[in-house]
Amino acid sequence: MCVWWGPVVRVLVLQAAWAVGGGQVRYSVPEEAKAGTVVGRLAQDLGLEAGEAEARRLRLVSQGRRASVEVSGASGALVVSSRLDREELCGKSAPCALRLEVLVERPLRVFRVELEVTDINDNAPLFPAARKNLSLSENIPPGSRFPLEGASDADIGANAQLSYAISPTEHFTLDVKSSDDNRKSLFLVLAKSLDRETLPVHRLVLTASDGGRPSLTGTMELVISVLDVNDNAPQFNQSVYKVQLPESAVERTLVVRLNATDPDEGLNKEFSYSIVSSVPAGNTDLFRIDPKTGEIRLTGALDFEDVRLHELQIEARDKGWAPLSGHCKVVVEVLDVNDNAPEVWVTSLSVPVPEDAAVGTVVALLSVSDRDSGANGRVRCAVWPAAPFGLVSTFAGSYSLVLREALDRERVSEYEVEVRAEDGGSPSLRARRGVRVPVSDVNDNAPAFAQAVYTVLARENNAAGAELARLLARDPDEADNGRVRYSVWEGGVGGVASAGGGWRPASSYVSVDAESGRLWALQPLDYEEVQVLQFEVRAVDAGEPPLCGNATVQLFVVDENDNAPALLPAGSGGPGPGASGDAASGPGSVSGALWAWAAWGAPAGQVVAKIRAVDADSGYNAWLRYELWEPRGKGPFRVGLYSGEVSTARALEEADGPRQRLVIVVRDHGEPARSATATLSVSLVEGAEAALAAAGSSSSKAGTGAEGGASAAGAAATTNVWLVVAICAVSSLFLLAVVLYGASRWAPRAGVLSGPGPATLVCASEVGSWSYSQRQSRSVCVADGAGKSDLMVFSPNFPPPPGPAAKEMQPEPPALLDTKSMREHYTVSSILNAFGESDVRAAVAESQVSTAAAEATGSCEWRKEKDGKSREMGEKNRSRQSEREEGLKPEE
Structure with missing residues (x-):
């Protein structure tokens, strides 16, 4: 049942579609198309599906004349079956359209198909006869004209546009006249008198060429016979x-x-x-x-x-x-009769009219005329609208368009004035002429910047001449009044205090292109010298008098990793328990020598020294990490990846020798990373000697012998004292956790906010040394009481720190940013991606545990065996992760 209803539904849909669309298909085919040429996809255009054309017997119905097209039974396409001759089918009619009837059976339907046969240049011009005989008397004077019959062309359009030429002769020329109906009249003109005795017969060839491409030609021979004289003319x-x-x-x-x-x-x-x-x-x-x-x-x-x-x-x-x-x-x-309307011309037009033009200024001169004569040619004129212009008659047929009211370009910048003319005929005729009067500007608008304050980021150590930003001021005035020139305004508040204590103007750092408004750097910028440069840019137009506008530019210098880590000397808080020595203290130092003492049999995890370093850079470029370069492999010591603490990796044995030489590399996280090398010599002594050495080191830092003796006695305390310290430390940890939880719940959130997400502050006393410069960082208390600028700020609303992926996201050259944005922020997700989430969380946990222990005991010597093992495990994981990601080697 479904198989039988399918064709019926399609037929009904087809009938409805053809009823709506009119049921007619139009095709076009050039004449002389070869047999088999596809004219159109008839079956598809009629809405038949594949295979239905043959099944439903799609065919053409003959209407009495020979059909030149047929329907292909397999595909249902309309193809050329025999020669198509447009001239035979339609003659000179244009367009040539053949109306065909298409029959579809099962069910029976009749459609109309219109086939247009387009013309090609397939017919040459044809003269009525191949030869024309003329008889001319020999006494015919030069200049006599003789009409000739022109050629005809069966084509149409440009293919039937004919031109004529005659073979060269000194006696005759050809005169072609075109009539109003585009027909041409040919005249043979006698150019020189005939002489029957010299040449009785003249044979000329008249050639007709059509306008097709390529052009086709036809010829006719002119045989001119010279007759004897007839002495009397009419x-x-x-x-x-x-x-x-x-x-x-x-x-x-x-x-x-x-x-x-x-x-x-x-x-x-x-x-x-x-x-x-x-x-x-x-x-x-x-x-x-x-x-x-x-x-x-x-x-x-x-x-x-x-x-x-x-x-x-x-x-x-x-x-x-x-x-x-x-x-x-x-x-x-x-x-003449009155059959022509008046005509209005603008003979002179003085535009544009300045908006401060005086009343009575002549704007245009008009000329009015009428091609008729007498009263039919007398014209009256008026202007519309009546304001702000009027007409003044100067003499007959001439008027002046003058200004009647003051102009204001800001209100109306252009007027469309209509001059109306009426003649004196009966009935009178009218005409109109529009005049466009633009109003020119005077300099009454000052340049205005798109922003009152521009924020620009520039990388440190940028090349001199680098483009920093592009400023744009717009002036609604025109021409010179709107042409703006830019300059750094020395009269404004702009400049920066130099490192030497002097004041340097902003023009010594930057320059602005006078034409384009591009802001250029005159010299490389140093973040350590200047972080923010604020100045004003002035835009002045070229009007008379000139007007100006100002904009404030805040230039923030983005830090680059151009400073290597510098090792702190032992005097700045001490190198740690049992460590002493000298280290370079200048910002450019790359190496240092330290020494420390360790007791035989010291358990794993005991801290013997602490390496301290700072970096003059800021942010990510100042985040330091410590690596043990020598000895490689399973040595008796290890170094904290971010804390710099040197501790025992296992229990010390006599087989380790009396002295161990450790080479420690300090690297920052910049691109490329910079490093410094510290050499630590650890002497292995007996427990009492190690305590005395540590006490001596502590007394040298304190400056009194009594305090040094007390420290030595504390270092030699019994095991019971260590147990008490451990119990106190565990209790302190619990209290600290409760305090921190309450502070996080009820205390106001502190940090740097920029955007919808809160910032996170992390104290890096044990995690690492992400050190800002001393001028821009806060002093954070670490475990041993030493002041250090280790404030790490994470914000989820700023781009990640420099890296292979982050470089693609940073704009080059620096783009304009919002003035409320901070100069440097790094997301928590970036830190987690760079060093691994487990390592960062372990480092934060290690920092909290170490800080709590230091607050409870007053020193950094408290260690718990279980915590030491956990730290050792985390330290190894962080070292492996760091080696995989950084792949850096120390600079020897």
Whole structure:
């Protein structure tokens, strides 16, 4: 049942679609198309599916003439079956459209298909005869004209546009006249007198070329026979006939009746009249003459404004053996009627008009005329709208358009004025002319910047001449009044205090291009010298007097990793328990020498020294990490990745020797990373000697011997004291956790906010040394009580620190940012991605545990065996993660 309903539904849908669309398909095919050429996809255009054309017997219905197209049964396409000749099918008709009927059975449907056959240049011009014989008397004067029949072309359009040429000869020329209906009249003009005795027969070739591409030609041979003289020509009773006709004269009006006589007898006396030529040329079709009676009648419409005077050359030719002709002139004067509207011209226009032009200023000169004459040509004028312009008549046919009211370009920048003219005819005719009057500007607007404050980021150590930003000020005025030039305004508040204590103007750092507003750097910027440079840029127009506008530019210098870590000397808080020595303290130092003591049998995890370093850079470039470079492998010591603490990796044995030399590399996280190297010599001694050495080191830092003895006694305390310290430390940890939880819940959130997400502050006393410069960081208390600038700020609203992925996100050159944005922030996600989430969380946990222990005991010597093992495990994981990600080697 479903199989039977499917075709029925499709037929109903097809019938509905054709009922809506009109049921007619149109195709186009050029004539002379080869048999088999596909004209169109008839089956598809009729809405039939594949295979239905043959099944439903799609075919054309013959209508009596030979069909040149057929339907392909397999595909249902309409193809050319035989030669298509547009001229045979339609002749000169255009367009040539064949209406076909298409029949579809099962169910029966009839559709109409219209096939347009387009023309190609397949027909050459054709003359009525291949040869034309002319007989001319030898006494015909030069200048005589003889009409010739032109060629015809079966094509249409440009393919049927004909041009004519005649073979070169000194006796004849060809004159081609075009009529109003685009037909051409050919005349053979005698250029030189004939002489039958010299040349009795002239043979010329007349060639016609059509306008197709390529052009086709047709020829006709002209055989001109020279006859003997006929001594009497017809004579008119007047040489000039003058006639007056109104331009409204209707067709077939009698113009004049001519009269000519011939004194000859017989055939030489009989003659006929003809119009030879007209002035203006091409008006021969406007008049017609009776060849027997000589009556000239009007065959078209006259136009006084077009041609006021027509001159017709009339010829009377006899029928003698050597025909002679007489000529006269007919002058037809055309009289005017009111059939033309007035015309308005703008002879002079002084625009634009300045908006401060005085009342009475002449804006334009107008000329008004009417092609008619008399009262028909008298014109009255008015202007609309009446304000702010008016008309003043200067003399007949001339008016001045003057200003009646003051102008304001800011209110109206251009006026469309209409001048209206009316003649005095009956009925009167009217005309209108629009005049566009633009209003020019005066300098009454100052340049205005798009922003009052521009924020620009520039990288440190940028190249001199680098483009920092582009400022843009707009002036609504025109021409020079709106042409803006930029400069750094020295009169404004701009500059920065130099490192030497002096004041340097902003113009010594930056310059602005006067034409484009591009901000350039005159010298490399140093973040350690200047972080923020604020100055003003002035935009001045070129008007008279000039007007100006100002904008404030805040230039923030973004830090680059151009400073290597510097090792702190032992005096700045001490190197740690049991460590002493010297280290370079300048910012450019790259190495240092330290020494420390360790007791035989010291358990794993005991801190023997602490390496301290700072970096003059800020942010990510100042975040330091410590690596044990020598000895490699399973040595007795290890170093904290971010804390710099040197501790025992296992219990010390006598096989380790009396002294261990450790080479520790300190690296920052910049791109590329910079490093410094510290050499630590650890002497392995007995427990009492190690305590005395540590006490001596502590006393040297404190400056008194009594305090040094107390420290040595504390270092040599019994195991019971260590147990008490451990219990106190665990209790302190619990109390600290409770305090931190309460602070995080109830205390106001502190940090740097920028955007919707809160910032996170991390104290890096044990995690690492992310050290800002001393001028921009806060002093954070670490475990041993030493002050250190280790404030790490994480914000989820700023781009990640420099790296392979982050470089792609940073704009180059620096773009303009919001003034409220901070200069440097790094996201928590970036830190987690760079060093691993587990390592960072372990480092934070280690920092909290170490800080709590230091607050509880007052020193950094407390360690718990279980915590030491956990730290050792985390330290190894962080070292492996750091080696995988950084892949850096120390600079020797």
